[in-house]
Amino acid sequence: MDGAELTVTGPAPAAPPRFVTGSLLTHILIMSGTGAVGLIAIFIGDLANILFLSWLSDEAIVAAVGYASSILFFTTSIGIGLSIAATSLVSPAIGSGDRPKARRLASSSLVVTLVVSAVLTVVVWLAVPPLLKLLGAQGRTYELARDYLWILVPFLPPLALAMTATGILRSVGDPRRAMHITLTGAIVNIALDPLLIFVFGLGIHGAAIASGIARLAMLAYAIHAVVRVHDMASKPTMPAMKEDWPPLLAVAVPAVLTNVATPVGNAYVTAAIATHGDSAVAAWAIIGRIIPVAFGAIYALSGSIGPIIGQNFGARDYERMRRAFTLSLAVNAAFTLVAWIALWLGTGSIIAFFKVSGSAAELIQFFNAMLSPLFVFLGALFVANAAFNTLGHAQLSTWLNWGRATVGTIPFVDYGSRMAGAEGVLAGNMIGGIAFGGLAVWLCYRLMDRLRFKPAQ
Numbered sequence: 001m002d003g004a005e006l007t008v009t010g011p012a013p014a015a016p017p018r019f020v021t022g023s024l025l026t027h028i029l030i031m032s033g034t035g036a037v038g039l040i041a042i043f044i045g046d047l048a049n050i051l052f053l054s055w056l057s058d059e060a061i062v063a064a065v066g067y068a069s070s071i072l073f074f075t076t077s078i079g080i081g082l083s084i085a086a087t088s089l090v091s092p093a094i095g096s097g098d099r100p101k102a103r104r105l106a107s108s109s110l111v112v113t114l115v116v117s118a119v120l121t122v123v124v125w126l127a128v129p130p131l132l133k134l135l136g137a138q139g140r141t142y143e144l145a146r147d148y149l150w151i152l153v154p155f156l157p158p159l160a161l162a163m164t165a166t167g168i169l170r171s172v173g174d175p176r177r178a179m180h181i182t183l184t185g186a187i188v189n190i191a192l193d194p195l196l197i198f199v200f201g202l203g204i205h206g207a208a209i210a211s212g213i214a215r216l217a218m219l220a221y222a223i224h225a226v227v228r229v230h231d232m233a234s235k236p237t238m239p240a241m242k243e244d245w246p247p248l249l250a251v252a253v254p255a256v257l258t259n260v261a262t263p264v265g266n267a268y269v270t271a272a273i274a275t276h277g278d279s280a281v282a283a284w285a286i287i288g289r290i291i292p293v294a295f296g297a298i299y300a301l302s303g304s305i306g307p308i309i310g311q312n313f314g315a316r317d318y319e320r321m322r323r324a325f326t327l328s329l330a331v332n333a334a335f336t337l338v339a340w341i342a343l344w345l346g347t348g349s350i351i352a353f354f355k356v357s358g359s360a361a362e363l364i365q366f367f368n369a370m371l372s373p374l375f376v377f378l379g380a381l382f383v384a385n386a387a388f389n390t391l392g393h394a395q396l397s398t399w400l401n402w403g404r405a406t407v408g409t410i411p412f413v414d415y416g417s418r419m420a421g422a423e424g425v426l427a428g429n430m431i432g433g434i435a436f437g438g439l440a441v442w443l444c445y446r447l448m449d450r451l452r453f454k455p456a457q
Contacts (some may be wrong), residue, residue: 017095019172020309024324026152027308027333028301034175035300041186043292045214048190050289051209054354063278064144065136066285066399071128071149073263073288078120079160079257081115083167084306088251088390089244091171091307094313103234106168106226108244108350110161111236112252117160135267136274137368144204151208158219165222168232170307184221189214253396258385258401259379265405265429268311272413272425280422283363286354287426290364294339295375298332304381310390318452325444332379339375343368359422366423374378374430382439393447399442408432 019027020196046069076241086109093102128149134275137145162181169178189210196206227233234240266288273284278340292299305328343350351361381404385397412432 002015004101008151015313016361017097017315019308020095020315020320021155021318024308024320025327025331026302028182028324029163031170031304031308032297032301032331032335033176035170035304036297037183040293040296041183042283043289043296045186045189045211047293048193049211050285051354052193052381053204054205054286054356056197056203059282059353060139060141060279061286062282063125064137064141064148064204065207065286066281067132067141067145067270067274068133069150069288070135070263070267071124071131072152073266074157074260075124075153075156077118077259077263078117078256079113079156079163080303081259082109082116082160083163084247084255084259084386084389084394085109085252085307086164087113087162087167088255088301088394089247089308090168091310092314092332094171095425100234101280102171102233104240105244105248106232107234107236109164109168109248110238112240112248113160113164114157116252116256117157121154121156124156125150127342128153134271136271140430141278148208151205153214155215159260162215162218162222165226166303166305168266169227169230169268170304171310172230172232173307174225174230175304177229181218181222183226185214185218188217212304216223217319221417234437243396251392251394252387254398258389258394258397261398261401261405265409268405268409269413269425269429272417273422276415276422277359279360282396283356283360283428284420286350286356286360288341288366290350290368291375294343294372295335295379297335298379298382299330301332301335301379302386302449305383306386309387313391313451317395318448322404322445322448322452325448328383329380329441332383333376336373336376336379340373343372363422363426367426371426371430374434377434380437381433381440384444385435387444388447391447391451396443396447400436400443403437404433408436420447 038078042065050065051061066386086106090102090109093099093105093159131141132149133143165182166178169181171173192210192213193207196202196210197204200206203211213435226321233436269452270281270284305324307323309321311322312318347365349362349369351357381400385401388394388396409429409432413425414428416428418424430437
C-alpha cells in the first residue's frame with residue numbers, strides 16, 4: 001500500500017474515472033468544446049500566418065504556404081498519430097482504476113513520441129526539396145516554400161510531445177489544461193506574426209520562426225500540466241520501456257499511418273490543383289486554413305471521443321460505450337450544419353479579408369456553398385477511427401484512411417479535374433469521402449457488438 005500511496009502524492013490525487021458515470025452528451029460536449037477552443041486557436045494561428053502574408057500582396061508567397069501546408073499537414077498528422085497511442089492505452093488504464101500503470105504508460109508514450117518524431121524530422125527535412133517538386137512548386141514559389149519548411153520542420157518534436165501531452169490530459173479527464181496547451185501556442189504565434197513579418201521585415205521566414213517559437217511554448221506548458229499538475233509521468237526505466245513499447249507501437253504505427261493518409265491525399269489534391277495555376281493553389285491554401293477553423297469542433301470531437309470510449313471500455317460498460325459513439329455521430333452532424341451555415345453566410349467577408357478575386361474567389365465561394373456540408377462524412381470517419389484505435393483495432397483506421405486517400409480521392413479528383421477544372425478537383429475530393437464515412441460507421445458498430453458479446457478473458 002505504501003508504494004501505491006507514493007504514486008499519488010502529486011498535486012492531483014487519484015480520482016474515480018470521470019467518463020464512466022454521468023451524462024454522456026455532457027461529457028462529449030465539454031470535451032469537444034474545450035478541445036475545439038484549443039484546436040481552433042491553433043488553426044487560427046495558422047490562419048493568421050497566411051492572413052498576414054496575404055497582406056503582402058504577393059500571390060507567390062500565399063501559394064508557397066499552400067505547397068508547404070501539404071507537407072506540414074503530414075508532420076502534424078504524425079504527431080496526432082503518436083498522441084492517439086497514448087490516449088488508447090492510458091485512458092483504459094485510468095478506467096480500470098490502475099493509476100500507476102497509467103503513469104508508466106504516459107511516460108513511455110512521451111519517450112516513444114520523442115524518438116519517433118526526432119527520426120522523422122530528419123527524414124522530412126532532407127526530403128523537402130523533392131517533395132515540393134513532386135507537388136508542382138516551381139521558381140520563386142518553390143524557393144519560398146522550401147525556406148519556410150526548412151525553418152519549421154525541425155520543430156516537429158516539440159509539437160508532437162505537446163500533442164501527446166494533450167492526449168494524456170484528456171485521458172485523465174482534464175480537457176481544460178489540454179485546451180490551454182494549444183491556446184498557448186496560438187497566442188504566441190498570433191503575437192509574434194505581425195512583429196516578425198512586418199516590423200522586422202522577415203516575411204514568410206518570420207511566419208515560420210513565429211510558428212516554431214509557438215511550438216516551444218506549447219511544450220513548456222504541456223510539461224507543466226502533465227508533470228507538475230497531474231504527476232502523470234513516472235521516471236522512464238528500461239524494464240518499463242520493454243514492457244510498454246510493443247503495445248504503444250502496436251497502436252502508434254497504424255495510427256501514424258492512418259493520419260499520414262490524409263495529408264497524402266491532400267498532397268495529391270494540391271498537385272492536381274497546381275495544374276490550374278497559382279491562383280487555384282492560393283485558393284486551395286486559404287480553403288485549407290478555413291476548413292480546420294470552421295470544422296475545428298469536429299476535429300476536437302474525434303480527439304475527445306477516444307478517452308470517453310476508452311474509459312468505458314476499461315470499465316467493461318459496452319452499452320454505454322456504444323451510446324457514446326452514437327451520440328458523437330449526432331454531434332458531428334450538428335457541428336457540420338452550423339459550420340456550413342457560417343461558411344455560406346460568411347463567404348463575402350472571407351474573400352474580402354484575404355483580398356482575393358477572380359478564379360480564387362470563385363473557388364472559395366463554390367467550396368463554402370456546395371461542398372462544405374459533405375464534411376459530415378469525413379467527420380464520421382474521424383470519429384470511427386478514434387473508436388477503432390481505442391478498442392485495439394487501429395488497423396481498421398489505417399485501411400479506411402488509406403482507402404479514402406487513394407480509391408476515394410485519385411479517380412474522383414482526376415475525373416473532376418478533366419470535367420470541371422479546379423472546381424472539379426475540390427468536388428471530387430469531397431465526394432470521394434462519402435462511401436468511406438458510411439463504411440467506417442458500419443464497421444464500428446459491428447466491432448462494438450462483437451466486443452460486447454465476447455467472453456471475458
